[in-house]
Amino acid sequence: xxxxxVFDHLSFSYQNTTAPALQDISGEMSRGxxxxxxGHSGAGKSTLCCAINGLVPRFLRGDYVGRVxxxxxxxxxxxxxxxxxxxxxxxxxxxxxxxxxxxxxEMAFGLENQCLPKAAMEERIHxxxxxxxxxxxxxxxxxxxxxxxxxxxAIGSVLAMExxxxxxxxxxxDIDPEGRHHILSLIRRLRTQERTLVVTDxxxxxxxQADQIWLLRDGQLLAxxxxxxxxxxxxxxxxxxxxPLATIALFQEMNWPGQPLTVDAALAEIENQGLLRxxxxxxxxxxxxxxxxxxxxxxxxxxxxxxxxxxxLNDIDLIIHEGxxxxxxxxxxxxxxxxxxxxxxxxxxxxxxxxxxxRRVNSYRRDELPREVGxxxxxxxxxxxxxxxxxxxxxxxxxxxxxxxTLERNIxxxxxxxxxxxxxxxNPFLLNRGERQRVAVASILAVKPAVIILxxxxxxxxxxxxxxxxxxxxxxxxxxxxxxxxxxxxWIAEAYARRSILMKEGRILxxxxxxxxxxxxxxxxxxxxxxxxxxxLRNRLGLAAMxxxxxxxxxxxxxxxxRSF
Amino acid sequence: xxxxxxxxxxxxxxxxxxxxxxxxxxxxxVVCLCFNHPLFIAGILASVLAIxxxxxxxxxxxxxxxxxxxxxxxxVVLWPFFIKGKTILLEWHGLEVSRESLLYGLAMGLRLxxxxxxxxxxxxxxxxxxITNGLIRLGIPYPVAFALATAIRLAPxxxxxxxxxxxxxxxxxxxxxxxxxxxxxxxxxxxxxPIFISAMRYTNFLAMALESKGFRPDAPRTSYYEPQTTxxxxxxxxxxxxxxxxxxxxxxxxxxxIIISGRL
Numbered sequence: 001x002x003x004x005x006v007f008d009h010l011s012f013s014y015q016n017t018t019a020p021a022l023q024d025i026s027g028e029m030s031r032g033x034x035x036x037x038x039g040h041s042g043a044g045k046s047t048l049c050c051a052i053n054g055l056v057p058r059f060l061r062g063d064y065v066g067r068v069x070x071x072x073x074x075x076x077x078x079x080x081x082x083x084x085x086x087x088x089x090x091x092x093x094x095x096x097x098x099x100x101x102x103x104x105x106e107m108a109f110g111l112e113n114q115c116l117p118k119a120a121m122e123e124r125i126h127x128x129x130x131x132x133x134x135x136x137x138x139x140x141x142x143x144x145x146x147x148x149x150x151x152x153x154a155i156g157s158v159l160a161m162e163x164x165x166x167x168x169x170x171x172x173x174d175i176d177p178e179g180r181h182h183i184l185s186l187i188r189r190l191r192t193q194e195r196t197l198v199v200t201d202x203x204x205x206x207x208x209q210a211d212q213i214w215l216l217r218d219g220q221l222l223a224x225x226x227x228x229x230x231x232x233x234x235x236x237x238x239x240x241x242x243x244p245l246a247t248i249a250l251f252q253e254m255n256w257p258g259q260p261l262t263v264d265a266a267l268a269e270i271e272n273q274g275l276l277r278x279x280x281x282x283x284x285x286x287x288x289x290x291x292x293x294x295x296x297x298x299x300x301x302x303x304x305x306x307x308x309x310x311x312x313l314n315d316i317d318l319i320i321h322e323g324x325x326x327x328x329x330x331x332x333x334x335x336x337x338x339x340x341x342x343x344x345x346x347x348x349x350x351x352x353x354x355x356x357x358x359r360r361v362n363s364y365r366r367d368e369l370p371r372e373v374g375x376x377x378x379x380x381x382x383x384x385x386x387x388x389x390x391x392x393x394x395x396x397x398x399x400x401x402x403x404x405x406t407l408e409r410n411i412x413x414x415x416x417x418x419x420x421x422x423x424x425x426x427n428p429f430l431l432n433r434g435e436r437q438r439v440a441v442a443s444i445l446a447v448k449p450a451v452i453i454l455x456x457x458x459x460x461x462x463x464x465x466x467x468x469x470x471x472x473x474x475x476x477x478x479x480x481x482x483x484x485x486x487x488x489x490x491w492i493a494e495a496y497a498r499r500s501i502l503m504k505e506g507r508i509l510x511x512x513x514x515x516x517x518x519x520x521x522x523x524x525x526x527x528x529x530x531x532x533x534x535x536x537l538r539n540r541l542g543l544a545a546m547x548x549x550x551x552x553x554x555x556x557x558x559x560x561x562x563r564s565f
Numbered sequence: 566x567x568x569x570x571x572x573x574x575x576x577x578x579x580x581x582x583x584x585x586x587x588x589x590x591x592x593x594x595v596v597c598l599c600f601n602h603p604l605f606i607a608g609i610l611a612s613v614l615a616i617x618x619x620x621x622x623x624x625x626x627x628x629x630x631x632x633x634x635x636x637x638x639x640x641v642v643l644w645p646f647f648i649k650g651k652t653i654l655l656e657w658h659g660l661e662v663s664r665e666s667l668l669y670g671l672a673m674g675l676r677l678x679x680x681x682x683x684x685x686x687x688x689x690x691x692x693x694x695x696i697t698n699g700l701i702r703l704g705i706p707y708p709v710a711f712a713l714a715t716a717i718r719l720a721p722x723x724x725x726x727x728x729x730x731x732x733x734x735x736x737x738x739x740x741x742x743x744x745x746x747x748x749x750x751x752x753x754x755x756x757x758x759p760i761f762i763s764a765m766r767y768t769n770f771l772a773m774a775l776e777s778k779g780f781r782p783d784a785p786r787t788s789y790y791e792p793q794t795t796x797x798x799x800x801x802x803x804x805x806x807x808x809x810x811x812x813x814x815x816x817x818x819x820x821x822x823i824i825i826s827g828r829l
Contacts, residue, residue, distance in 0.1 A: 055773055084779030091777070096770035099718050101571055101692040108789035113779035115787050143569055143721070161778065346732050366740055375736040381766070382726070383733040385758035395755065396737040429762070443737065 004031040004165055004196040005052060010066035012047060012056055021047040023219045025066070029212075031164070034187075034197040036207040036227075039216030040241025040462040042432055045200040046092060048216065049169045052198065053087035054080050071164050081113070088163035092170050094154045098142045103134060106142055106153055110161040124160045132156035132186060146332055148179020152186065159190075166190070167198045172206065174459050176332045176488050178528040202462055204231055204245045205533060208261045215240050232259040241462035243491070246534035246548065253552045263536045276541060276555075294358065295451060295482055296320040296343055296373075301352035303338055312338045314506045315352070320484070322450065325477045327497035327514065328486045331528050335506040336486045340453050343484070344373035367400050374449035378456040380433070380440035389415075389431075389439055390424035396447045414446035417479075418472055434465030441472070451482040458489055470496050491532040494518055495547050502527050515546055569721045570625050570688035577797065578620040578690045583699025585798040586687050592805040593683045598829050599812040600822030603671040610679045613686065622689040626682060633681060637674040644670030648825065668824045693718050694790055702792075708782040715771075723764055730759045 007027050013020040022044045029035045037045050050056040054075040057064040068075040071086035091097055100106035107125040129135040132152040145153065151171055172180040184206055191197055207213055213230040215223040217240045223230060231237065234244035234252060247266040248259055256275050260266035270276050303313040313335050320326060328336040341347040342354045345361040354361045356372050377383060386392035393411050402410065415421045418438040428439050437457060444452060458466040470492055477483045487493055493500050493514060500517040502510040504527045510517055518531050519539055538551060545551040597609055617623050650665025693714045700710035734755045815821040
């Protein structure tokens with residue numbers, strides 16, 4: 001096979017930084033192959049992508065050593081618009097890439113740059129909208145598309161230019177599970193063609209279908225190989241900030257032979273080798289829900305956006321108790337965030353009531369509510385403004401009138417709880433995304449609200465930072481804070497939330513102990529969700545545990561005797 | 566908050582050549598400058614509103630009703646203090662308000678509203694790409710036209726980010742309604758810095774995406790949308806020119822529509 005992309009001892013450091021972003025990267029990707037580039041955040045995945053079409057070093061400048069060839073063109077020597085003939089790239093922030101009035105014109109933009117005549121453009125636009133499954137939306141305003149549709153449009157608009165190489169930087173980040181499913185199946189379809197695919201992702205489950213995996217750590221190419229070689233080494237990929245495959249991890253912990261990459265393979269393996277006796281799911285531990293004091297309550301709450309014609313929320317009756325750990329699940333547009341914004345009074349119900357500690361939200365003074373309910377927004381950059389972490393964290397308590405010893409103590413405790421002690425004088429803008437996320441949490445925590453709502457707290461974080469964030473929330477919950485997490489990451493709900501609320505089209509579809517909600521795969525499917533591989537295995541095997549460790553304990557305690565070892 | 570102005574409808578106004586619409590809006594601007602009597606300008610505003618109705622786009626104006634009312638009220642309240650008229654209605658410590666200055670203020674308020682409405686009429690019936698295309702065909706250099714169109718395109722995006730940032734800071738206790746002047750300075754940074762940073766990040770990404778799709782401002786490119794000039798375009802431009810000529814005649818020869826002479 002001929003090589004499509006060649007890295008030849010590439011090293012790169014961004015301007016004004018000391019640590020290199022990439023160090024001595026060498027390797028080849030053959031034509032028509034699909035390479036998955038994986039690594040922790042800051043490992044150099046995006047830099048690697050941008051080096052293929054010359055954005056590094058032509059747009060993002062710095063010290064550049066070595067060479068990258070794509071389809072015979074040297075990336076550093078040609079301008080980025082010239083490289084567009086060989087390489088199409090879908091950047092991480094898909095929102096920022098779409099800027100045309102409608103879908104059709106967005107698709108046309110690259111083709112106009114290629115100076116195609118109108119008839120040829122029309123043909124390509126229709127052909128590639130079909131590929132990405134958006135042909136019905138030809139005239140739609142791009143701003144009205146869902147996240148997943150926007151991402152598919154971004155991919156389609158690059159595909160239409162027919163580049164021999166297609167690079168996609170984290171195409172499934174920040175997209176709801178259904179959108180993610182569409183994009184992964186699109187990638188599967190794209191690889192059957194004569195096109196070199198390079199995709200970065202944080203999720204091992206998405207990498208199973210690749211031809212090869214490149215594993216990056218701290219700017220170095222740590223390993224490359226087939227998925228069966230790389231993904232089976234749980235400790236290696238975990239050291240790169242990637243959550244190991246549940247199937248591999250379970251088989252390793254249980255000392256079972258075999259290295260299945262998928263749930264189906266794992267089930268086949270278990271059956272063929274007789275690793276488990278066939279069993280009926282019975283006597284599951286039903287986790288008991290918390291029945292502490294009521295802290296949040298909605299009564300017949302409905303909400304209609306000022307410009308909307310249909311209700312964003314319909315007749316929501318919900319009670320949340322003090323000390324609960326709740327996950328709110330559902331597709332984009334299902335109403336999770338709209339409902340959560342009622343909890344701290346950002347939105348007012350159109351009809352019905354929102355009660356905090358039995359009092360109507362409206363009856364609270366402006367400075368009272370933030371002490372009861374804190375809300376951490378999805379993107380920490382939407383709130384960070386101060387020159388130091390200390391000032392940032394003290395903003396909330398100060399504005400609410402705290403000072404002196406109380407203020408100092410609260411800030412110290414908030415920094416401690418978020419693992420940011422010693423960061424007081426650091427510039428928050430120079431921290432990484434995981435740390436900025438923690439600054440945002442600390443700045444809410446410093447007010448000591450009884451309830452903390454977090455909108456997608458793990459988006460954009462790698463596995464290590466996701467674990468850090470969730471362990472921190474677990475500690476806060478143990479300290480008595482009520483935690484409400486809005487999330488698309490199923491494993492987070494499974495492993496941490498005691499209660500899960502499933503939403504669809506502005507209504508609550510299912511509400512109960514997480515272990516029960518995730519046993520009901522039909523209901524999850526109705527909300528276009530699916531459990532993680534681990535929980536799918538658990539459900540098939542009829543187990544009660546919700547985490548890998550508990551599952552291993554449960555299995556070992558049952559003294560299973562495999563027939564053939 | 567959705568600040569996209571384009572209203573996708575299939576009316577004859579939408580189908581006009583963008584150059585006709587740009588030219589037409591400029592003609593309306595000049596017509597507005599012909600008079601300073603509120604009744605005359607109210608007539609022009611009424612015609613613009615009628616065109617809005619024909620374009621089925623009144624909802625775009627409705628979106629900006631607060632801005633329009635604000636502009637109007639400010640003009641009406643402030644102008645009278647800066648203009649001298651004959652018929653004094655009120656005098657107080659050297660400040661005087663006259664019948665003429667009041668009417669002039671009213672006229673200026675209407676004129677400003679008409680300006681903004683005419684501009685919105687263009688944005689409501691013309692896609693961004695069409696405006697860029699029209700500007701280029703009118704001889705504006707490509708980078709300038711593109712920058713202008715991009716600015717119009719980014720306004721709603723930044724407004725969206727701004728709304729999220731306001732919500733995030735209000736959740737932390739930021740009180741936007743406080744009347745304390747020091748408080749007002751204090752709340753400037755929590756809003757402006759995140760908005761500025763997200764705008765920088767966004768435009769940087771956009772520039773990278775544009776270049777990666779082979780865009781360069783100085784290179785030739787084809788256009789997916791090719792506006793056609795038809796008889797209707799000439800009809801519109803011809804009528805507007807006739808109207809302008811008639812208005813100039815009324816003002817210059819007949820001295821109609823003047824409250825204070827010697828002023829626009």
